[in-house]
Amino acid sequence: MRQSYKLIFERSREGRRAYDLPALDVPAVDAVPANMKREGKLDLPEVGEVDLVRHYTNLSRRNFGVDNGFYPLGSCTMKYNPKINEEVASMSENMHPILDEDMAQGSLRLMYDLEGYLCEICGMDAFTLQPAAGAHGELTGLMLIRAYHEKRGDDARKTIIVPDAAHGTNPASAVMAGFKVKEIKSAPDGGVDLDALREAVGPDTAGLMLTNPSTLGLFERNIKQIAAIVHEAGGLLYYDGANLNAIMGIVRPGDMGFDVMHINLHKTFSTPHGGGGPGSGPVGFKKHLEPFMPVPALVEREGMIELDYDRPDSIGKVKSFYGNFGVIVRAYAYIRSLGGAGLREASENAVLNANYIKNALRGVYHIPHDRICMHECIVTPTEEMMEKGVHTTDIAKALIDRGYHPPTIYFPLIVHEAMMIEPTESESRETLDEFIGAMKAIANEALTNPESVHACPKNTPIGRPDETTAARKPIVRYTRPE
C-alpha cells in the first residue's frame, strides 16, 4: 500500500504546456516601468494537460471524503452533501459582485430569503451572511457584543466567559475581538457549573460563549438559569452553532435566551467542507444587536432587495462583498429541499444514530457521561486497553485501516483520551452496525494483540508521520534540488 507520490513540480519538463490562449488581437504594449518588470521565468510547473489531470485525479484518490465512506468526525457534522446543490451553486458563476441592485435581484432575493429561514430555524430576529466560516462568525458576533456595550457607554465590559469545554475558537475569537477571556471549569456532568458562573460574572462581563448541546454532546439542562445569571449581570449570551444539527425544529437558540449566534453552513446545512473550506458562518442576532450588524444589510423596499450601507452604528465590513455566495446557495437549496419537517427529521435521526452507537459501545469502551446524548457521543479506551498501551490515537489509526474516518480525538480537552463520534443522520443502520463491529474488533485486538493496533495504519499510502521533525524543521514549500 505504501506509495509516495511526486509533486506536480517534480513532473515539470521545460517547454511543456497545458494552456492556450487566443492570439493577441490588439497591439502589444510595453507598459511596465523597467524597475517594476519581473526578471526571469516564474518557477511554476510546465506540464501537459493529461499529466496535470492524472496528477490531481490520483492525488484525490489519496484522500477520503464523505462520498468515500463513514466520517463520524465529532463536532464537524460530516453529513452527505446532495449533488443537486452542487449543480445549482454553479448557476451564477458569471455574476460580478458589484452590479446595480436591479441586475442582481435573483441573488439578493435568495440571500434575503435564506436570512429569513435561518431566523425561523434559530429564533433570531435578523441574520448576516457575510462571515466566511464559523470562527469568522464568532468574531463577528463578538464584535456585535462589543459594539453594543460601547454604544451604551458600558465600557468596563471587557471580559468574555468561556467554559473550559468550549471549542478552541471561542477563546481565540474573544481575544481577537479585543476581550479578555475568563475560563470557567465545567461541572462534573460536563455542563456549566452554575456556582462558578455566578462567581465569574460581574460588571466586567461582556458575555458568555456557549455551545448547546455542549462539546460533550449533552444538552445543557440549566440553560435558563445560565441565561438569567448572565443577563442579570448585564452580559449577553453567544451561541456557538457548531452543534446546531442536534436541535433543528426541536428547540431554538433564540428561545433558550441567546442574543447572538453563528451557524456553520458547512456542518448543519450540508454544504461540503472542501477539505478545509470554504465554509460559511452566518451570524444571527436579536433586535437589540441589529444596529451594529456588518454592512451591507439586505433590506426589502417596494419589492426590491437593496444593499443598505447607511447604518451609522455598524461594525463595518468583516470581508469583501457579501459572504461565500456559492456556499450560501447550497444551504438555501438544502433548506428548500427538506422544509421544516425535513429539518426536524434530520436532527431526530442524527440524535438517534448517536445514541444507537453509544448504546452499542457500552461495556466495550468507557462512556464518561452515560446519559441520553444529543447528536454526538464521547467514548474513551478502557483502563484495560490503556494498560496494554493502546490509546485513542491507536484506535483512530486502526479505524483508518478498516476504511473509516476516525472520530474527533483528544477533544474536548476536559475528557481524557476522548473520541467524539458524530454519525449524522445520513448513515444507515448497516453502516452504523459495521462501524460498531469495527470498534468492537479493535477493542478486542487492543487487549489480545496490542502490537498489531500500534502498527496501524497498514493499508494507507503512508505510515504514521513524524510530526516532531515537521515542526522542528519546517519544510513548507518545494525547492528544486541543486
Add this chain to the structure above:
Amino acid sequence: MIPTDRRYTREHDWVKFEEGIAILGITDHAQEALGDIVYVELPDIDAEIEIGESYTTVESVKAASPVDSPVSGRVVEVNTELDEKPELLNEDPYGQFIAKIACAEVNQDALLTAGEYEQFLAENKED
C-alpha cells in the same frame, strides 16, 4: 538527579542566581510532560519582564506552554542555540537555560529548594 545549585517553582521551572543575574530554564519533569519540544519562543533582549509574566513559550507538537518568570527585570541574554535545536531542552534540561534576566525583584515565596521540589514532585505524582 535534581541539581542543588538552584531553586525551583511549582510550575516546574528552575532559576539559578549568579551575581544579580537570574538564569531561567525548565525542569526534567517539565520537558518530559511536554514531550518532543519543537520550538522555543525566546524573549527579546532588553525586554522588561514582570514577576508572573510569561517570558517564553515552549512548544511541543501538541502543546504550547507559556513559562512564567519568578523574577522581574530586564532580559540580558537568551539561549539562541535553541532556535536551531529546541530538542536540547529535552536532552539536557538542567544544562540548557532559556533566558537570563538582570534581576530586580524575586518572588521568594514561589521558590523551592531542590529537596522541597523533589518532595513536591513525589506528592503530586500521577498514579
Add this chain to the structure above:
Amino acid sequence: MKSYVPNTIEERREMLKAIGLDSMDELFSDIPKELRLDRELDLPAPMSEMELRDLMIGYILQNDEGGLLFRGAGAYRHYIPSVVPQLAARSEFYTAYTPYQAEMSQGMLQSIFEWQTVICNLTGMEASNASVYDGATAACESMLMMRDSKRKSRVLYSAGLNPDVIAAIKTYAHCYGIELAKVPLDKFGLTDMDALKAALPDSAGFIAAQPNYYGCIENMDAIAEAVHEAKALLVSYVNPISLGALKRPGDYGADIAIGDAQPMGLPLNFGGPYVGFMATSGKLIRNLPGRIAGETTDAEGGRAFVLTLQAREQHIRRDKASSNICSNQMLCAIMSTIYACTMGPEGMREVAEQNIAKAHYLASEMCKLRGFTLRYNTPFFNEFVVDTALPAEVINEALKEMGIVGGLILPDGGMLWCATEMNTKEDIDFLVDMLNNIIEGGEEA
C-alpha cells in the same frame, strides 16, 4: 417528501427499541419542555429535486449578469481552463473535512503543500499558509502579524488599497486596538512618498497595493526602501495575475505578500467563495495565522505531508493563538493551484501581458472619444480611471440597456474600467462605438 435520511420508519423504530426508547421525543427529554418548539418550523414546503432546480433557475432569471463585462474593482473575470472545475469536482477533495488524519488525507495535504509552493514562487516569499477567507481578511491578519512581530500598534495603509479591504481592516483594527493611519495617493495615483515617510516613524508597518485599486503600478522599490529605512514591515497586497509581468514582492523585499487568488481560476460567483493568500519571509513563519502543511517522513522513511506548526493555532493555544481561523478556503486554493499549474510560467506571463495590452487598447480607444480623459498619467495593469464629461451614471445606464456592464463608478464620479484577456478587440470596439453613440445621443438631447 425529500429526505436524505436512509433509514426507514420501521428501522428507526427498531433502533429506538435497541436503546430502550419508545419514541423520538424521548431522545430530547433533557431539553426543558417549556423551551421546546411546540410547532413545526414555518418554512416553505419541501420539494423534489426537479422542483428545486426550477426554483433555482427562477432566481437566476431574476438576475441580469450582462453580456460584456468591463468591471473589476476587486473581482476579475479571467478565462478558467476546463481542467480547473473538472478536477476540483473530485468529491474525494470537496467532501472531505480538514486533513486531521494525515494517513487518509495525503491528497489534500500534498495539494496544500503545492499551493504553498505556488504562492511562494509567485510572490518570491519563503513561506505561505494554507489560505485565509479572502484578500481583505488576509490584510486584517497581516496587521496582527506586524503588531506582534514589531510590538507596535500603529499600522499604515495605502489609500490605493481596495475600499473593501480598507473597510475590513478598519473593522478589525478597532477590535485589535490598532491605530490605523492612511497614506494618501499623489496626483499620479501613486503612494505619496513624502506622506509615507512622514507617517512611518513608530509604525509597525505599511500595507501597500500593487497594482493599486486604480490600476496604477506603484514604485515598490522606493516604497520598500522607505519602509525598511524606518525599520517597519512592508505588506504588499498584490493581484496574482499581475505577477506574470510585475516584480514579485520578494524581489523588492516585501516582508509579507497577501492578496486574493480569485483571479487565478475562480469564477466571479457574486463575490465568493474566493481565497486569500498570505506568504512571508522565513523569519515570520511562526507569525503566520491558520493552517500550514509541511513535509516530513513516515515511520518507514517515505515522504509524507502533515499539518504542522499547529501549536500556533486556536485548538491548542486557545486565547493565546495567533489567530482564531480554522476553516479556510482550501478547495478554492486547490482550484488556484490547478490554474497556476495549467498556465505554467509561460501562460502566467502571457495572461499578464494580454491584460496589459487589452486594458491599454481600451484606454486609448476610449480616450479618443470626446469628453473621456485618462485621470492618471501613470503606467497601469488591467484597470484605469477615466473622467467623463457626461455623468457616469448616464453612461452606465445606457450601456446596461445594451447588455454591457461598464466601469465601476467611483464616489468622486470617475469610472474605474477593467479589461482582461476575456475582452476581445471586437468587444472593445463595440463598447467604444456604443460610448460614442451615447455621447452623440447626449449631445442631441
